[in-house]
Amino acid sequence: MKISEDKNYDFNSVESKWQSFWEKENTFSVKNTAGDKPKFYCLEMFPYPSGRIHMGHVRNYAIGDAVARFKRLKGFNVLHPIGFDSFGLPAENAAIKNKTNPALWTKNNIDYMIGQLKELGFSYDWNRLVITSDPEYYKWEQLFFLQMFKKGLAYKKISNVNWCDSCNTTLANEQVEDGRCWRCGSNVNIKNMEQWFFKITAYAEELLNDLDGLDGWPDKVKTMQRNWIGKSSGLTVNFKIVDSDENNGDENCVEIFTTRPDTIFGATYIAMSPFHPLAKKLIKTAEKTAELERITRNSLISKDIAEKDGFFTGSYAANPFNGKKIPVFIANFVLMDYGTGAIMSVPAHDARDYEFAEKYGIEIIRVIKPAAPQEGNKSENAEESEGLPFTAPGTLINSGEFDGLFSEEAKEKISKYAEKEGFGKKVVNYRLRDWGISRQRYWGCPIPIVYCEKCGTVPLNESDLPLVLPGDATFTGEGVSPLKKLESFVNVKCPKCGGNAKRETDTMDTFVESSWYFLRYTLLDRKEEVPFKDEDAAYWLPVDQYIGGVEHAVMHLLYSRFFVKVLRDLKYFKLDEPFKNLLTQGMVVKNGAKMSKSKGNVVDPDGLIKKFGADTVRLFVLFAAPPEKDLEWNDSGVEGASRFINRFYRTVIAGSEILKDLQDNSEPFIYKTLTNDINQNIKEIIYKLSRIIEKTEIEMEGRYHFNTVISSSMELINEFNDFITGEAFKKDVMSKADKYLLKYFLNSVILILYPFIPHVCSEAFEILNASFIENGPRPEKIDAGYVPENCNIAVQVNGKMRDLIVADINSDEPAVLKIALESAKIAKYVGDKSLIKKTIYVKNKLLSIII
RNA sequence: GCGAGAGUGGCGAAACUGGUAUACGCACUGGACUUAGAAUCCAGCGGAGCAAUCCUUGGGGGUUCGAGUCCCCCCUUUCGCACCA
Numbered sequence: 025m026k027i028s029e030d031k032n033y034d035f036n037s038v039e040s041k042w043q044s045f046w047e048k049e050n051t052f053s054v055k056n057t058a059g060d061k062p063k064f065y066c067l068e069m070f071p072y073p074s075g076r077i078h079m080g081h082v083r084n085y086a087i088g089d090a091v092a093r094f095k096r097l098k099g100f101n102v103l104h105p106i107g108f109d110s111f112g113l114p115a116e117n118a119a120i121k122n123k124t125n126p127a128l129w130t131k132n133n134i135d136y137m138i139g140q141l142k143e144l145g146f147s148y149d150w151n152r153l154v155i156t157s158d159p160e161y162y163k164w165e166q167l168f169f170l171q172m173f174k175k176g177l178a179y180k181k182i183s184n185v186n187w188c189d190s191c192n193t194t195l196a197n198e199q200v201e202d203g204r205c206w207r208c209g210s211n212v213n214i215k216n217m218e219q220w221f222f223k224i225t226a227y228a229e230e231l232l233n234d235l236d237g238l239d240g241w242p243d244k245v246k247t248m249q250r251n252w253i254g255k256s257s258g259l260t261v262n263f264k265i266v267d268s269d270e271n272n273g274d275e276n277c278v279e280i281f282t283t284r285p286d287t288i289f290g291a292t293y294i295a296m297s298p299f300h301p302l303a304k305k306l307i308k309t310a311e312k313t314a315e316l317e318r319i320t321r322n323s324l325i326s327k328d329i330a331e332k333d334g335f336f337t338g339s340y341a342a343n344p345f346n347g348k349k350i351p352v353f354i355a356n357f358v359l360m361d362y363g364t365g366a367i368m369s370v371p372a373h374d375a376r377d378y379e380f381a382e383k384y385g386i387e388i389i390r391v392i393k394p395a396a397p398q399e400g401n402k403s404e405n406a407e408e409s410e411g412l413p414f415t416a417p418g419t420l421i422n423s424g425e426f427d428g429l430f431s432e433e434a435k436e437k438i439s440k441y442a443e444k445e446g447f448g449k450k451v452v453n454y455r456l457r458d459w460g461i462s463r464q465r466y467w468g469c470p471i472p473i474v475y476c477e478k479c480g481t482v483p484l485n486e487s488d489l490p491l492v493l494p495g496d497a498t499f500t501g502e503g504v505s506p507l508k509k510l511e512s513f514v515n516v517k518c519p520k521c522g523g524n525a526k527r528e529t530d531t532m533d534t535f536v537e538s539s540w541y542f543l544r545y546t547l548l549d550r551k552e553e554v555p556f557k558d559e560d561a562a563y564w565l566p567v568d569q570y571i572g573g574v575e576h577a578v579m580h581l582l583y584s585r586f587f588v589k590v591l592r593d594l595k596y597f598k599l600d601e602p603f604k605n606l607l608t609q610g611m612v613v614k615n616g617a618k619m620s621k622s623k624g625n626v627v628d629p630d631g632l633i634k635k636f637g638a639d640t641v642r643l644f645v646l647f648a649a650p651p652e653k654d655l656e657w658n659d660s661g662v663e664g665a666s667r668f669i670n671r672f673y674r675t676v677i678a679g680s681e682i683l684k685d686l687q688d689n690s691e692p693f694i695y696k697t698l699t700n701d702i703n704q705n706i707k708e709i710i711y712k713l714s715r716i717i718e719k720t721e722i723e724m725e726g727r728y729h730f731n732t733v734i735s736s737s738m739e740l741i742n743e744f745n746d747f748i749t750g751e752a753f754k755k756d757v758m759s760k761a762d763k764y765l766l767k768y769f770l771n772s773v774i775l776i777l778y779p780f781i782p783h784v785c786s787e788a789f790e791i792l793n794a795s796f797i798e799n800g801p802r803p804e805k806i807d808a809g810y811v812p813e814n815c816n817i818a819v820q821v822n823g824k825m826r827d828l829i830v831a832d833i834n835s836d837e838p839a840v841l842k843i844a845l846e847s848a849k850i851a852k853y854v855g856d857k858s859l860i861k862k863t864i865y866v867k868n869k870l871l872s873i874i875i
Numbered sequence: 876g877c878g879a880g881a882g883u884g885g886c887g888a889a890a891c892u893g894g895u896a897u898a899c900g901c902a903c904u905g906g907a908c909u910u911a912g913a914a915u916c917c918a919g920c921g922g923a924g925c926a927a928u929c930c931u932u933g934g935g936g937g938u939u940c941g942a943g944u945c946c947c948c949c950c951u952u953u954c955g956c957a958c959c960a
Binding site: 032202243244247248251252254256258280281282283284295329332356357358359361362363367368369370374375376377379453454455574577578647648649650653654655656658660661663664665667668670671674719722729731732734735736737738739742749816817818819820822823824825828861862863864866869870872873874 | 876878879880881886887888889890891894895898899900901902914915916939940941953954955956957958959960
C-alpha cells in the first residue's frame with residue numbers, strides 16, 4: 025500500500041489544541057503527596073527574564089521536559105516547576121536607558137517569556153511559578169539574612185573588593201573571570217569598601233567533604249568546586265624581625281604560612297604582601313615608602329601580575345630553626361588575603377621564589393635532593409635532579425638534624441618541632457573566601473539593616489518584613505545607587521531606640537535568590553506565611569535531576585549547597601545537599617561560536633516555532649547531539665526534524681487506516697492474544713522493537729543520550745513503513761493478532777517519542793486509541809513469541825574479517841565452523857582444515873579462525 | 876604551567892562490559908511522480924581501484940585470535956584554574 029500524502033500534519037492547530045488541553049485539564053500540576061507513587065523532582069535552572077527565550081534555554085528546558093515527561097509515564101509523581109530569577113542588573117540598565125522602571129520592564133519580559141514557554145509546550149506546574157523580585161519571595165530571603173546575622177553568618181567588614189566600573193558595583197570573587205567582570209567583561213579594579221559577607225568559609229570543610237557523596241554529579245564540576253575551595257594543610261611559623269638599623273630591639277614578628285615545612289632550611293628571604301600591616305612599619309626611608317606605594321597602586325589597578333616586582337625592606341628576620349638571618353622583601357606576587365600575607369621563600373624548591381630570587385640576586389640553598397632513583401627510570405630522574413627549582417618531594421640535605429628524612433616524614437617532624445618550641449602551628453587554609461553579597465545597585469533584594477546613631481548596626485524586626493524595594497526611585501545611571509538618593513527610603517527610625525537612623529542601601533547579590541528557589545517551589549499555597557514547609561521540602565528534596573549550564577559549576581551550585589546547609593543549621597529541615605543528580609548541558613553554538621548579538625549568529629526560537637512548530641525545534645535540539653556536548657546549530661537539520669515529524673504522523677495515519685476495523689479501541693496494548701500464525705515480518709519488527717525499548721529504558725534512566733533513542737525510533741518507523749509499503753504486505757489477509765501487534769508497535773513508538781515531541785505524539789495516540797496519552801496504560805516489553813531463526817556471524821581469519829555467514833540461532837561452534845568452511849571466501853584463506861591452529865567462537869556473533 | 880575532557884565520512888553523530896566501524900540524520904548525486912516547482916518516494920553515498928582486493932576511527936608504538944574501545948609516547952583542540960606559597 026501507499027502512505028497517503030494528502031493528510032498533512034498541521035502542527036499549528038495540533039500544538040495549540042494540546043497546549044490548551046493541558047492547561048484546561050491541569051495535566052501537569054502536582055500535589056505534595058501521591059499515595060504510594062514515588063516522587064521525582066525534575067528541575068532546570070530558571071531563566072533571567074532578559075526579554076526572550078534563547079536557544080540555550082530551549083535546549084535546557086527540552087532536556088528537562090523529556091526527563092519529566094518520561095518519569096510521569098513511568099508512574100512517578102513529578103514536580104517540574106519554572107520561575108524567573110528576576111532581580112539583576114539588566115533590568116536596571118534598561119530602566120536607565122529607556123527611562124522606565126525595572127519592575128515594569130521585568131514584568132513585561134516575564135509575561136512574554138511565559139508565553140514562549142507555553143508555546144514550546146513544556147510540562148510545567150504553572151501553579152508553582154516563582155518570581156524572585158516579588159516581595160512575597162524576597163521577604164523570606166530577608167528573614168534568612170536576619171537569622172544569619174544573628175548567628176554571625178552574615179557580617180560586615182571593610183575589605184578589598186572587586187569593583188566593576190561599568191556595572192557600578194562590587195563583585196564576588198567567583199564573579200571575576202580572568203580579571204574581568206563575568207557579566208559585562210570590563211576590567212575589574214580593587215576597591216577598599218565596607219561590604220556585607222556570608223560566612224561561606226565556615227562551611228568550607230563540609231562543602232568539600234560532601235562532594236564525595238555526590239555520585240550523580242559530573243566529576244568535572246566536583247573537581248572545579250574542590251579546586252575553588254582549595255584546601256591546603258601546612259604550617260605557620262613566626263620569624264622574629266631582627267637586626268635592622270631602624271628596628272633594633274623591636275619585638276615584631278612576621279608570621280608565614282607554608283605547605284612545605286620540609287624546605288624551611290632553604291628559606292633565604294621572607295616575601296611579604298605590599299598590603300601586609302607590617303610592611304609600613306618595616307619601611308623607614310622615603311624612597312622605600314615610594315616603592316611600596318608604587319607596588320600597592322599597581323596591585324590595586326589589576327589583579328594580573330605581569331612581572332614579579334619587589335624590594336628589600338631593610339629588615340631581616342631570623343629563621344627559628346637555624347637562627348639564620350634572612351632579608352624581608354616586599355613582593356607583589358604575595359597575596360594578603362591568603363594564609364598570613366607573608367611567606368618564607370625557598371628559591372631552590374619553588375618556581376615563583378626562584379624567579380624572584382634570580383631577579384634580585386638572592387641566595388639559593390638546596391635542601392632537597394631527589395629520592396633514590398626507582399628501578400627502571402634512572403635516566404629521567406637523574407636529569408631532572410640537576411635543575412633548579414626542584415619542586416618534587418625528596419630527601420632532605422643541609423637541614424641539620426632532619427637530614428636524610430624524606431619530604432613527607434620531614435614535614436611532620438618539622439611541624440611537630442615548631443609546635444613544641446612554640447614558634448609554629450599546623451593550620452589548614454582554604455582558597456575559598458567569604459561570599460561578598462553587597463551590591464551598590466537598586467534592583468535587588470534590600471538588606472534589612474539600619475544604622476543608628478546610637479545603637480550602631482541594627483537588624484530590622486522580623487515582623488517588619490518585607491522591606492519592600494521602593495517604587496519611586498529615579499534611574500539616571502549616574503553617581504551612587506538610586507536607593508541612596510531616595511531620602512524617604514534612607515531615613516528611618518531605629519527599630520531599637522526609635523532615634524534617627526539610616527537604612528543600608530546595598531542590595532543583595534542575585535545569586536542569593538537562586539540559592540533557595542528550588543525550595544520555594546515545594547510550597548503549594550503561597551498565602552501561607554512560611555518560606556516553605558519542612559514536610560514539603562522533606563518530600564520533594566533533594567532534586568532528583570537538576571539540569572543547567574556548566575557556567576554555574578562554581579557559583580550557583582556552590583552557593584546553593586551552602587544555603588541548604590545554613591538553612592539546615594537554622595533548623596528548617598534536615599537536608600544536607602540540594603541536588604542529587606546534575607546534568608550540565610553543552611552550549612548551543614553556530615559556526616563554532618557561542619550565539620551572541622555581537623557575532624550576529626543568534627537563532628531566535630520564535631521564528632522557528634512559527635515556521636516548524638515546537639516539536640520540530642525540540643526534536644532538533646535533542647537529536648543533534650547528546651545533552652552534555654555543545655550543539656552546532658544547523659538550519660537544514662531543523663528541516664530534517666520537521667520532515668521526520670511529518671513522516672511519523674503519516675505513518676500513524678496509515679497505521680490507523682490499517683487498524684480501523686479493530687473493534688477494541690480502548691485497549692492500546694493488547695498483545696496477549698498472540699497466535700502461531702503471525703506474519704513473519706511483524707514478528708521481526710516486534711523483536712526489534714523490544715530490543716529498542718530495552719535500550720531506551722537505559723538511556724532514559726540517567727544517561728540521557730536522547731539522540732540515540734530518537735535515532736532508534738527513526739529506525740523503527742522506517743522498518744514499519746518498509747513493511748506496510750512492501751510487496752508482501754496485504755492488508756486484507758492480516759489476522760487480528762497481526763493487527764493488535766501492529767497497534768502495539770505504533771503505540772510503543774509513540775510512547776518512546778512522547779517525551780521529546782509531546783504534541784504530535786498526543787495527537788497520534790488519540791488517533792489510534794481515542795484516548796489521552798497521559799492517562800493511557802503503559803506497554804511492557806514483549807518478545808512476540810519470536811526468536812530469530814538464524815543470525816549473521818562474522819568470520820575472521822587470523823584476525824581479519826573475511827566473510828559474513830548465516831547460521832541457525834544458538835548454533836554451537838562445530839556447526840558454525842562447518843558452515844564457515846563451506847564459504848568460498850573462507851576456503852580461499854583456510855584451504856585445508858588441518859591448518860587450523862585455534863578457533864574462538866562468540867555465540868551468535870563471531871568465529872575467529874587462526875591458521 | 877597545572878588539572879579534566881575531546882579528536883570517527885563533506886557535516887551533526889552511533890558503536891553497552893574489546894567481537895561485523897561509520898547506525899540515525901543532514902548535505903550531495905541519479906531516478907520516479909509533476910507543464911513546472913514544492914512535497915513525497917526509490918537508488919547511491921568513508922577512501923583507492925575496471926575488478927578481485929587493499930586501506931581507513933589525530934600520529935607512532937604495544938597488549939590480544941581480535942583494539943575506535945585497554946596500556947605507553949607524541950600532536951591538535953575545548954574547558955576549568957592560574958602566582959593560593
